[in-house]
Amino acid sequence: MGVKLGILGLGTVGTGTVQLLLDNLGRHPLLQEIEIYRVGVRSLSKPRTVELPEGVITTDLESIVTDPAIDIVVEVLGGLEPARSLILKAIRSGKHVVTANKAVIARYGDEIFTLAEQAGVCVMLEAAVGGGIPVIQPLKQSLSVNRIHTVIGIVNGTTNYILTKMQTEGSSFEDVLADAQKLGYAEADPTTDVDGLDAADKIAILASIASGCRVDLSDVYCEGIRQVSKTDITYAEKLGFVIKLLAIAKKITPSLSSPLSVRVHPTLVPKEHPLASIYGVNNAILVEGEPIGQVMFFGPGAGAGATASAVSSDILNIVAALKTEKAINEEILKQELENKPTSKIALHNQLLTARHQEDCQIAPITELVTQFYARFLTKDQPGVIGKLGTCFGTHGVSLELVVQTGFQGQLAEIVVVTHDVREGDFRKALTEISTLEAIDSIPSLLRVL
Amino acid sequence: MGVKLGILGLGTVGTGTVQLLLDNLGRHPLLQEIEIYRVGVRSLSKPRTVELPEGVITTDLESIVTDPAIDIVVEVLGGLEPARSLILKAIRSGKHVVTANKAVIARYGDEIFTLAEQAGVCVMLEAAVGGGIPVIQPLKQSLSVNRIHTVIGIVNGTTNYILTKMQTEGSSFEDVLADAQKLGYAEADPTTDVDGLDAADKIAILASIASGCRVDLSDVYCEGIRQVSKTDITYAEKLGFVIKLLAIAKKITPSLSSPLSVRVHPTLVPKEHPLASIYGVNNAILVEGEPIGQVMFFGPGAGAGATASAVSSDILNIVAALKTEKAINEEILKQELENKPTSKIALHNQLLTARHQEDCQIAPITELVTQFYARFLTKDQPGVIGKLGTCFGTHGVSLELVVQTGFQGQLAEIVVVTHDVREGDFRKALTEISTLEAIDSIPSLLRVL
Ligand SMILES: NC(=O)c1ccc[n+]([C@@H]2O[C@H](COP(=O)([O-])OP(=O)(O)OC[C@H]3O[C@@H](n4cnc5c(N)ncnc54)[C@H](OP(=O)(O)O)[C@@H]3O)[C@@H](O)[C@H]2O)c1
Ligand SMILES: NC(=O)c1ccc[n+]([C@@H]2O[C@H](COP(=O)([O-])OP(=O)(O)OC[C@H]3O[C@@H](n4cnc5c(N)ncnc54)[C@H](OP(=O)(O)O)[C@@H]3O)[C@@H](O)[C@H]2O)c1
Numbered sequence: 001m002g003v004k005l006g007i008l009g010l011g012t013v014g015t016g017t018v019q020l021l022l023d024n025l026g027r028h029p030l031l032q033e034i035e036i037y038r039v040g041v042r043s044l045s046k047p048r049t050v051e052l053p054e055g056v057i058t059t060d061l062e063s064i065v066t067d068p069a070i071d072i073v074v075e076v077l078g079g080l081e082p083a084r085s086l087i088l089k090a091i092r093s094g095k096h097v098v099t100a101n102k103a104v105i106a107r108y109g110d111e112i113f114t115l116a117e118q119a120g121v122c123v124m125l126e127a128a129v130g131g132g133i134p135v136i137q138p139l140k141q142s143l144s145v146n147r148i149h150t151v152i153g154i155v156n157g158t159t160n161y162i163l164t165k166m167q168t169e170g171s172s173f174e175d176v177l178a179d180a181q182k183l184g185y186a187e188a189d190p191t192t193d194v195d196g197l198d199a200a201d202k203i204a205i206l207a208s209i210a211s212g213c214r215v216d217l218s219d220v221y222c223e224g225i226r227q228v229s230k231t232d233i234t235y236a237e238k239l240g241f242v243i244k245l246l247a248i249a250k251k252i253t254p255s256l257s258s259p260l261s262v263r264v265h266p267t268l269v270p271k272e273h274p275l276a277s278i279y280g281v282n283n284a285i286l287v288e289g290e291p292i293g294q295v296m297f298f299g300p301g302a303g304a305g306a307t308a309s310a311v312s313s314d315i316l317n318i319v320a321a322l323k324t325e326k327a328i329n330e331e332i333l334k335q336e337l338e339n340k341p342t343s344k345i346a347l348h349n350q351l352l353t354a355r356h357q358e359d360c361q362i363a364p365i366t367e368l369v370t371q372f373y374a375r376f377l378t379k380d381q382p383g384v385i386g387k388l389g390t391c392f393g394t395h396g397v398s399l400e401l402v403v404q405t406g407f408q409g410q411l412a413e414i415v416v417v418t419h420d421v422r423e424g425d426f427r428k429a430l431t432e433i434s435t436l437e438a439i440d441s442i443p444s445l446l447r448v449l
Numbered sequence: 450m451g452v453k454l455g456i457l458g459l460g461t462v463g464t465g466t467v468q469l470l471l472d473n474l475g476r477h478p479l480l481q482e483i484e485i486y487r488v489g490v491r492s493l494s495k496p497r498t499v500e501l502p503e504g505v506i507t508t509d510l511e512s513i514v515t516d517p518a519i520d521i522v523v524e525v526l527g528g529l530e531p532a533r534s535l536i537l538k539a540i541r542s543g544k545h546v547v548t549a550n551k552a553v554i555a556r557y558g559d560e561i562f563t564l565a566e567q568a569g570v571c572v573m574l575e576a577a578v579g580g581g582i583p584v585i586q587p588l589k590q591s592l593s594v595n596r597i598h599t600v601i602g603i604v605n606g607t608t609n610y611i612l613t614k615m616q617t618e619g620s621s622f623e624d625v626l627a628d629a630q631k632l633g634y635a636e637a638d639p640t641t642d643v644d645g646l647d648a649a650d651k652i653a654i655l656a657s658i659a660s661g662c663r664v665d666l667s668d669v670y671c672e673g674i675r676q677v678s679k680t681d682i683t684y685a686e687k688l689g690f691v692i693k694l695l696a697i698a699k700k701i702t703p704s705l706s707s708p709l710s711v712r713v714h715p716t717l718v719p720k721e722h723p724l725a726s727i728y729g730v731n732n733a734i735l736v737e738g739e740p741i742g743q744v745m746f747f748g749p750g751a752g753a754g755a756t757a758s759a760v761s762s763d764i765l766n767i768v769a770a771l772k773t774e775k776a777i778n779e780e781i782l783k784q785e786l787e788n789k790p791t792s793k794i795a796l797h798n799q800l801l802t803a804r805h806q807e808d809c810q811i812a813p814i815t816e817l818v819t820q821f822y823a824r825f826l827t828k829d830q831p832g833v834i835g836k837l838g839t840c841f842g843t844h845g846v847s848l849e850l851v852v853q854t855g856f857q858g859q860l861a862e863i864v865v866v867t868h869d870v871r872e873g874d875f876r877k878a879l880t881e882i883s884t885l886e887a888i889d890s891i892p893s894l895l896r897v898l
Contacts, residue, residue: 020594020740026705028593030799126591132741134591142575142583142762144477145469256475274747277726291469291754292581296747298723305740313591320800328777350479351769 003319004037006064006095008086009076010048010057013100013127014039016308017074018050021315030319031312038064040077065090072318074311075099076127084108091115091123096322098314100127100307106201106217109208122321122352124314129155129202130283132306133299134313139209139287141351146289148210149251149258152449155202157281157301158186158193159225159245163266164279167233167242173226185281195224196264199247206285207249207262213360215249221263221365228266232375232444235405235415239373241268242276246449252363259363268373268448275449317352366424371400371448373417374430377440380412384438388416391436395429397421411440417448452768453486455513455544457535458525459497459506462549462576463488465757466523467499470764479768480761487513489526514539521767523760524548525576533557540564540572545771547763549576549756555650555666558657571770571801573763578604578651581755582748583762584734588658590800595738597659598700598707601898604651606730606750607635607642608674608694612715613728616682616691622675634730644673645713648696655734656698656711662809664698670712670814677715681824681893684854684864688822690717691725695898701812708812717822717897724898766801815873820849820897822866823879826889829861833887837865840885844878846870860889866897 005021007014018039024031039052040061048057058064065073065086073090075097077083084104090097092115099105105112105125116123126136130153139148154160158180165176177194180186192198200220207215225245236243246267251258269276274296278284283301288294300306378384385402392399401417418426433439454470456463467488473480488501489510497506507513514522514535522539524546526532533553539546541564548554554561554574565572575585579602588597603609607629614625626643629635641647649669656664674694685692695716700707718725723745727733732750737743749755827833834851841848850866867875882888 016740026596031594133744134587137591138583138587141766142586142759145480145761145765146758147475274726277723289758291465292758293749293752293755295582295749297744298747299744300742303742306742309595309738309741310591312594316594317590317800323799324773350772351766 002035003033003071003322004035004069005072005074005315006038006040006067006070007036007074007076008040008061008064008083009078010039010041010050011076011078012304013076013307013311015048015050016304017076017311018052020308020312022050028316030316030323033319033323034315037070038067040064061086062089065095066093070095071322072096072098072315074315075101076311077101078103080104080107087112087123088115091119091121094119094121096121096318097123098311098318099123099125100311102128102198102201102205106204109205110214110216113214117353122318124317124352125205126314127307127310129153129205130285130297131299131301131303132309133283133285133297133301134310135206135285135297136209137313137317138297139206143287143289143292143295146292147256148287148289149254150288151203151206151210151249151285152275153199153203153206153247153283153285154244154275154278155247155283155285155301156193156199156245157283158190159196159199160278160283161185161281162194163225163228163243163245166228166230167237170230172230173228194226196222196245199245199264203247203249203262203264206247207260210249210287211260211360213260215260215262215360215362219262219362221265223265225266227444228446229444232446235375236268236373239268239401239417240271241448242271243267243446244269244275244278246275252367252369259361259367261363261365261368263365263368266446268446270449273449321352366422366427368423369420370423371418371420372426373415373446373448374442375444376414376416376442377408377411378414379438379440380407380410381438384412385414387436387438388414388433391433392418392429395425395432397426397429451484452482452520452771453484453518454521454523454764455487455489455516455519456485456523456525457489457510457513457532458527459488459490459499460525460527461753462525462756462760464497464499465753466525466760467501469757469761471499477765479765479772482768482772483764486519487516489513510535511538514544515542519544520771521545521547521764523764524550525760526550527552529553529556536561536572537564540568540570543568543570545570545767546572547760547767548572548574549760551577551647551650551654555653558654559663559665562663566802571767573766573801574654575763576756576759578602578654579732579734579746580748580750580752581758582732582734582746582750583759584655584746585658586762586766587746588655588736592736592738592741592744595741596705597736597738598703599737600652600655600659600698600734601724602648602652602655602696602732602734603693603724603727604696604732604734604750605642605645605648605694606732607639608645608648609727609732610634610730611643612674612677612692612694615677615679616686619679621679622677643675645671645694648694648713652696652698652711652713655696656709659698659736660709660809662709664709664711664809664811668711668811670714672714674715676893677895678893681895684824685717685822688717688850688866689720690897691720692716692895693718693724693727695724701816701818708810708816710812710814710817712814712817715895717895719898722898770801815871815876817872818869819872820867820869821875822864822895822897823891824893825863825865825891826857826860827863828887828889829856829859830887833861834863836885836887837863837882840882841867841878844874844881846875846878
């Protein structure tokens with residue numbers, strides 16, 4: 001039948017996708033009906049590792065998204081602009097869209113999905129979260145019969161690689177980061193990864209799809225891993241935990257209308273928890289719901305092959321829907337109608353599109369109820385533990401564990417693990433504690449899963 | 450619109466499913482369009498934990514599968530008959546079918562899917578493998594753009610529970626089995642689980658869906674866990690392995706037309722492998738393909754809630770397709786046709802149905818190439834290790850490791866781990882070795898992942 005693709009971008013993901021689609025034997029047979037019709041890039045002179053017929057590659061991206069011959073636009077440019085505008089224009093031109101662009105979806109998802117709904121087209125984004133791991137589609141389909149209350153992901157490979165290396169080799173954040181940069185696991189400017197921004201984009205998307213609400217990047221509370229020291233990793237280990245950068249979306253009460261807490265932060269994960277054993281650049285997404293309980297998806301979070309798999313699976317889903325549509329239109333034409341239908345019948349399966357009909361409230365981080373781990377450097381006065389305890393007690397923070405773990409120079413090091421507390425209460429206690437004469441500093445503050 | 454279900458069976462899975470469907474707020478909104486129209490059971494007098502309107506429950510199962518009002522038949526009876534015949538009759542009556550019955554699908558899948566294809570209906574079976582874990586649907590959709598060469602599952606909770614307990618508590622197979630029976634994790638007659646038969650059903654199904662071939666239970670080579678002793682678990686641990694009952698479907702060469710090896714056996718799994726950390730009654734399925742690499746799905750392999758989630762997700766998929774179908778038929782009727790279409794247009798998305806177009810060859814177990822672990826009891830003669838080595842050498846079996854691990858009474862215990870060898874060659878060597886005067890017995894023989 002020939003479904004025509006316009007692909008925007010021929011970098012890591014674009015090239016991987018083109019390779020997969022050109023080499024289609026032994027894959028789903030529907031892929032054989034796809035034609036790579038146009039590919040948009042910035043530079044025509046750059047050498048490419050895939051061979052495409054003369055004239056397919058162009059620098060005129062606008063002409064792709066408006067070309068009447070094209071059925072599906074695949075946006076794998078990255079960045080906010082021109083990606084966002086091209087996606088919107090493609091939708092307005094009646095194209096289905098497949099994108100790997102978490103940054104655009106996390107910021108402009110509302111605008112994009114609203115427009116797509118009006119235009120009757122699908123916007124698919126499996127590659128935006130978890131690389132090759134099928135998680136968006138299972139959340140929209142199989143898992144959507146559950147009341148999902150929790151999604152927890154290790155969704156950034158770079159930070160998981162850094163934390164894993166810090167743990168297994170006892171190295172410092174700075175050293176591992178420098179190594180990761182040399183190995184190509186971290187960018188020259190690592191901010192997006194190490195400050196949690198990439199994970200924040202992804203949890204906004206997962207939260208939206210799991211909850212049926214539109215969760216925006218601005219709803220996500222975000223802390224990165226720069227503050228995690230090897231000292232903390234060692235203490236955590238002794239206490240039975242590993243430290244992971246988790247992206248969490250969780251209803252804060254069991255009620256159906258409970259506010260959602262959506263956040264990214266380094267977290268102490270009990271060693272026996274399934275997420276504790278996810279090492280290196282791998283990603284994993286854990287979903288909890290009623291009545292299913294706990295399921296987890298694990299796999300490569302990035303890379304040309306993994307991402308190409310995700311992008312192509314989105315394309316495949318649309319091709320299958322288009323094929324049905326086409327069969328029906330032909331069937332209708334065969335009926336020798338007097339009034340032939342003038343427009344195609346849109347019949348994109350409701351399970352392909354995300355549902356965004358729910359009204360949701362986002363819980364401010366101060367309302368989070370969690371256990372905390374905090375490390376204090378104190379002047380080694382008698383009674384400093386007593387003072388800490390009193391201060392916490394005043395604010396209703398009860399402690400599970402207080403250990404004087406050793407000395408750093410003149411200063412004594414004290415680690416505290418609380419019971420479940422309201423974050424707001426805990427922060428008030430901390431503010432007061434930080435004014436105590438005996439307290440030198442509070443170098444780390446981590447949440448416990 | 451009202452999609453009408455006929456549910457066969459109201460046991461663990463049936464009751465879980467009915468509970469989920471009756472309590473549908475906060476789940477996918479399409480579930481609200483479902484009506485539980487008939488439920489078939491054996492005994493009307495049995496107390497039920499779900500309340501259904503008068504007249505819904507019946508013992509006349511035949512009348513359900515032929516009732517023209519019913520759109521979808523959900524078979525959760527278990528057993529081979531009458532389940533198989535009722536499924537076939539439902540298909541002949543034009544009903545879509547959802548089943549959790551791995552035993553029927555592994556044996557009669559060919560008959561059932563062929564008939565379903567002719568009748569233009571879907572047969573869905575997410576609950577048959579991996580309980581609540583979405584794995585069938587991802588294999589049919591997202592992952593099908595890959596060339597999948599390997600599927601490895603821990604798909605039987607009972608045996609994984611037993612092996613986990615043997616490992617963590619150092620108990621014997623018999624003691625743990627007795628405990629598991631008391632706790633309800635193992636049946637009074639544990640054969641189906643401990644002899645690997647349940648896992649064999651499941652890997653036949655996974656192999657079919659992943660490869661696009663029809664793999665039958667009779668194609669599966671199967672060994673259970675009765676031969677696994679605590680001695681082996683201890684040695685395996687020392688060598689860096691845990692023992693798991695794995696269900697494996699794997700192409701034996703990289704070529705597209707490679708024969709498939711499909712098998713269930715206890716296996717030494719390297720501790721750092723993702724499947725090594727799957728403990729207790731949990732299930733996990735690992736899929737490897739090109740270009741995605743390795744992805745793994747983890748979750749509860751059984752239980753009312755998990756299975757209800759899987760069954761309901763299959764129902765949801767069909768409801769979504771039916772809804773599209775209905776919208777189209779209405780659209781067509783609106784066109785004021787002269788010749789109104791007399792039959793419904795079948796438009797079941799090709800991604801819902803499994804593709805079974807490939808021709809496959811099953812590799813006999815003798816052609817498997819793998820590492821082996823074997824434990825020998827020998828008369829403590831000087832030179833016995835030399836004799837073993839010579840015998841293996843003659844048959845082209847090279848050894849990675851030979852350890853005399855200790856004594857059992859008068860007999861010396863020797864553990865051997867081979868390099869990759871053809872299973873046929875290894876077995877010939879073993880046959881010869883077992884005739885050696887110095888060899889008392891070969892109590893265990895395990896493969897290494
Ligand atoms: N890489 C991964 O592993 C991965 C994983 C998941 C998601 N993603 C997402 O996938 C998207 C693409 O990532 P990538 O790694 O493939 O990026 P990339 O390697 O930098 O490739 C970007 C491609 O887009 C083209 N391009 C960029 N801006 C353009 C413009 N203004 N006009 C025309 N062409 C333009 C570039 O053209 P030239 O080739 O001419 O320079 C290049 O072909 C991003 O949204 C990223 O977040 C990537
Ligand atoms: N249990 C799990 O966790 C699980 C997980 C995955 C898959 N499965 C599969 O799901 C299926 C059902 O399992 P289950 O655990 O729900 O079984 P179950 O608890 O034994 O329930 C079986 C139900 O079927 C009815 N039934 C059985 N034979 C019948 C007959 N000949 N005529 C009329 N009714 C009959 C029984 O009726 P009465 O109630 O009147 O006795 C009962 O309601 C099996 O194929 C199983 O392999 C189960």
